[in-house]
Amino acid sequence: MTFENLLSPINIGTLKLRNRVIMGAMGCGTANDNATVSECECAYYAERAKGGVGLIITEVTRVNNETGVMSPRQTSAATDDCIPGLAKLAEAVHFYNGAIFVQLHHPGRQTDNMAIGGRATISPSGIPSMLVQSECREMTNAEIKSFVQDYVDAAERAYKAGIDGVELHGAHGYMLNQFFSPLTNKRTDEYGGSTENRARVVKEIIEGIRERVGRDYPVTLRISADEFLRESMFPFQEDGLLLDEAVEICKYLVPFGLDAINVSAGIYETMNQAWEPISFSEGWKIYLAEAIKKAVDVPVFGVGVIRNPEFAEKIIAEGRVDGVTIARGLLADPDWVNKAAAGRVDDIRRCISCLNCMDSMIINGMKGEPFSCAINPRAAREWFYNDARQDGNGRLVVVVGAGPSGLAAAQELAERQFKVILFEKSGELGGQLCLANKPPHKDKINWLISYYETQLNKLGVEIRLNTPATIDAIKELAPYAVFVGTGSESIVPQSIKGVNNANVCTSTDILTGKVNLTGKKVAVIGSGMTGVETAELLETQDNEVVVVEMADRVGPDASWQSFSDVQARLIKFGTVFMPSHKLVEIGATAIKLEKTSGECVDLPVDYVVLSLGVKADKTLADEIAKVFDKVVNIGDTAQIGRIANAVETGYVAAYQLA
Numbered sequence: 094m095t096f097e098n099l100l101s102p103i104n105i106g107t108l109k110l111r112n113r114v115i116m117g118a119m120g121c122g123t124a125n126d127n128a129t130v131s132e133c134e135c136a137y138y139a140e141r142a143k144g145g146v147g148l149i150i151t152e153v154t155r156v157n158n159e160t161g162v163m164s165p166r167q168t169s170a171a172t173d174d175c176i177p178g179l180a181k182l183a184e185a186v187h188f189y190n191g192a193i194f195v196q197l198h199h200p201g202r203q204t205d206n207m208a209i210g211g212r213a214t215i216s217p218s219g220i221p222s223m224l225v226q227s228e229c230r231e232m233t234n235a236e237i238k239s240f241v242q243d244y245v246d247a248a249e250r251a252y253k254a255g256i257d258g259v260e261l262h263g264a265h266g267y268m269l270n271q272f273f274s275p276l277t278n279k280r281t282d283e284y285g286g287s288t289e290n291r292a293r294v295v296k297e298i299i300e301g302i303r304e305r306v307g308r309d310y311p312v313t314l315r316i317s318a319d320e321f322l323r324e325s326m327f328p329f330q331e332d333g334l335l336l337d338e339a340v341e342i343c344k345y346l347v348p349f350g351l352d353a354i355n356v357s358a359g360i361y362e363t364m365n366q367a368w369e370p371i372s373f374s375e376g377w378k379i380y381l382a383e384a385i386k387k388a389v390d391v392p393v394f395g396v397g398v399i400r401n402p403e404f405a406e407k408i409i410a411e412g413r414v415d416g417v418t419i420a421r422g423l424l425a426d427p428d429w430v431n432k433a434a435a436g437r438v439d440d441i442r443r444c445i446s447c448l449n450c451m452d453s454m455i456i457n458g459m460k461g462e463p464f465s466c467a468i469n470p471r472a473a474r475e476w477f478y479n480d481a482r483q484d485g486n487g488r489l490v491v492v493v494g495a496g497p498s499g500l501a502a503a504q505e506l507a508e509r510q511f512k513v514i515l516f517e518k519s520g521e522l523g524g525q526l527c528l529a530n531k532p533p534h535k536d537k538i539n540w541l542i543s544y545y546e547t548q549l550n551k552l553g554v555e556i557r558l559n560t561p562a563t564i565d566a567i568k569e570l571a572p573y574a575v576f577v578g579t580g581s582e583s584i585v586p587q588s589i590k591g592v593n594n595a596n597v598c599t600s601t602d603i604l605t606g607k608v609n610l611t612g613k614k615v616a617v618i619g620s621g622m623t624g625v626e627t628a629e630l631l632e633t634q635d636n637e638v639v640v641v642e643m644a645d646r647v648g649p650d651a652s653w654q655s656f657s658d659v660q661a662r663l664i665k666f667g668t669v670f671m672p673s674h675k676l677v678e679i680g681a682t683a684i685k686l687e688k689t690s691g692e693c694v695d696l697p698v699d700y701v702v703l704s705l706g707v708k709a710d711k712t713l714a715d716e717i718a719k720v721f722d723k724v725v726n727i728g729d730t731a732q733i734g735r736i737a738n739a740v741e742t743g744y745v746a747a748y749q750l751a
């Protein structure tokens with residue numbers, strides 16, 4: 094397939110893009126402490142420009158440093174001292190013939206009071222976000238006029254810096270979205286009421302920018318064309334902004350000087366519709382962009398789980414959208430466009446929608462560190478891992494274990510031109526990925542397994558399947574270094590009476606199909622991601638499932654988005670959740686659970702599935718460490734974690750091998 098539509102140029106106003114792929118904005122947390130653009134940020138975006146993307150949209154960029162702050166190392170365009178950094182960024186992207194817009198943003202009510210110096214957040218009607226729950230107050234009419242000027246001033250700074258255009262962030266429940274939406278805008282002045290009044294603030298921003306920098310400077314709008322409140326786990330009593338009205342807003346605003354529309358969906362309380370967990374299918378919300386495209390005469394871009402060039406090509410060829418916006422796909426693989434153009438589709442490392450990037454944006458953000466990608470350890474770290482050395486000189490490295498840590502290590506070592514022999518005791522690559530792909534809706538995990546399989550074969554890694562590594566076998570090879578990624582195994586606490594009974598197994602047994610249950614009443618013990626995903630598989634196999642959790646809430650350590658996605662489906666199945674209950678004894682027909690109060694209850698069940706986490710078996714690792722000089726433990730063998738930990742430890746150790 095040649096992707097002739099996807100790779101054909103398109104104009105956004107006066108700006109000609111080299112193809113129809115836009116990199117969607119992602120909060121990356123790579124700016125300097127004073128919110129100016131850093132070298133790390135330039136390298137991160139430059140890598141995507143080098144990878145061939147048509148247009149890059151930066152992360153949410155502040156237009157106001159007082160009420161408009163979201164996170165510590167977020168880029169700002171709110172003051173003139175930001176102009177030199179933005180100019181450097183423009184240069185870095187232009188060097189690779191790319192184009193870049195700054196996404197101008199104000200969070201309104203969707204930020205923490207502490208992030209804005211303890212102030213109340215501001216929004217059109219002072220209604221607090223149910224998710225963020227920050228104190229919030231209504232903006233005065235004068236404040237709105239000043240806010241418009243903030244946007245105009247920031248756009249002028251981008252213009253002066255040589256940035257190619259600006260995207261007004263009117264999506265995802267932030268300030269401009271708060272003005273658009275009848276949920277958050279109950280004003281009775283000229284900025285509230287009718288659709289036009291609710292869009293007025295953006296009209297004034299566009300007019301102000303046009304007055305300042307002329308008609309030719311590209312200005313686009315990102316809009317959540319449906320807030321999906323009906324899908325929320327929060328108790329909304331109204332519909333918020335729906336597609337029909339979003340279409341009207343776009344029709345109304347375009348004539349004031351918008352050059353393109355970038356269509357997304359969702360607000361914080363419906364963030365699974367904004368940045369989707371693994372269960373959402375490719376391009377599921379493209380129909381929103383399609384509807385807007387029918388109503389306006391400027392290019393319209395659609396977003397959401399676009400992972401394959403074939404899919405992107407198809408929706409453009411069918412005239413549903415003018416181009417695609419890809420966010421996480423370009424985080425996971427900055428060379429997505431170049432690989433598609435070269436017909437190397439199999440080489441694309443497709444994003445698996447695990448949302449580690451979003452979780453890390455929040456957690457790392459608090460520590461002042463950039464976000465990260467579970468499967469691309471260089472993402473937002475291109476500045477640090479910038480040395481593509483080929484210095485292995487054929488020296489032999491043995492990698493033990495073909496889980497994600499071993500696979501990532503083998504790939505980097507082979508790229509450095511070490512000779513790699515990979516021992517795997519099972520008959521397939523992937524380690525626990527071959528369990529992670531079994532629950533419903535998790536087939537994207539297979540993309541990662543096949544990516545590594547393709548890469549390792551191309552790189553000439555010698556893969557020895559069905560071959561447990563032994564000290565003797567490794568000794569015979571006299572390796573320069575040994576990497577040990579033997580993973581982990583399920584925890585089965587012997588302190589629980591009856592844990593070895595015939596009616597007890599682990600989630601691994603269910604996922605591998607070693608134990609097949611149907612028509613049974615099953616207690617899944619432990620409500621981490623593996624527990625609830627196993628529960629879902631059991632529900633699809635016609636079992637009646639109870640999830641038992643010792644902590645006072647289910648999914649205590651799980652990522653909220655991914656967990657709530659599975660939980661919502663389990664609720665529909667009728668799964669019962671029992672937090673604050675600790676398993677103490679297993680009998681043939683019932684289990685004994687201890688409540689936080691110390692009281693014990695009996696729960697009749699046929700079968701018990703333990704999902705109590707994993708522990709590393711380091712026996713082999715310890716033996717290897719005694720015999721060989723250069724030994725590195727990676728993945729769960731080094732530290733129990735998830736894919737992100739496995740891939741990062743494998744890659745970094747291979748990158749650093751001296």
Ligand SMILES: Cc1cc2nc3c(=O)[nH]c(=O)nc-3n(C[C@H](O)[C@H](O)[C@H](O)COP(=O)(O)OP(=O)(O)OC[C@H]3O[C@@H](n4cnc5c(N)ncnc54)[C@H](O)[C@@H]3O)c2cc1C
Binds near residue numbers: 560727734736
């Ligand atoms: C059901 C389930 C779902 C999951 N879902 C997710 C998810 O959605 N997202 C996420 O981030 N993480 C998920 N995880 C966790 C993730 O899969 C693990 O964190 C990751 O696989 C750990 O990688 P690893 O390389 O350290 O070890 P493993 O994946 O455990 O791989 C170790 C490999 O070493 C091999 N091995 C062991 N001993 C030897 C030996 N002596 N010789 C040769 N080979 C040996 C094993 O056969 C295995 O293939 C899930 C885990 C499970 C069980």
Ligand SMILES: Cc1cc2nc3c(=O)[nH]c(=O)nc-3n(C[C@H](O)[C@H](O)[C@H](O)COP(=O)(O)O)c2cc1C
Binds near residue numbers: 397398
């Ligand atoms: C970590 C992360 C940060 C994001 N930050 C922004 C942002 O700053 N501005 C924005 O408009 N959208 C943001 N988004 C949404 C993405 O631009 C995109 O719309 C969404 O992830 C769905 O598209 P994808 O499947 O191609 O990633 C973010 C998404 C993620 C995962």
Ligand code: SF4
Binds near residue numbers: 447451
């Ligand atoms: S962290 Fe996960 S969701 Fe985010 S870009 Fe990487 S693979 Fe995709």
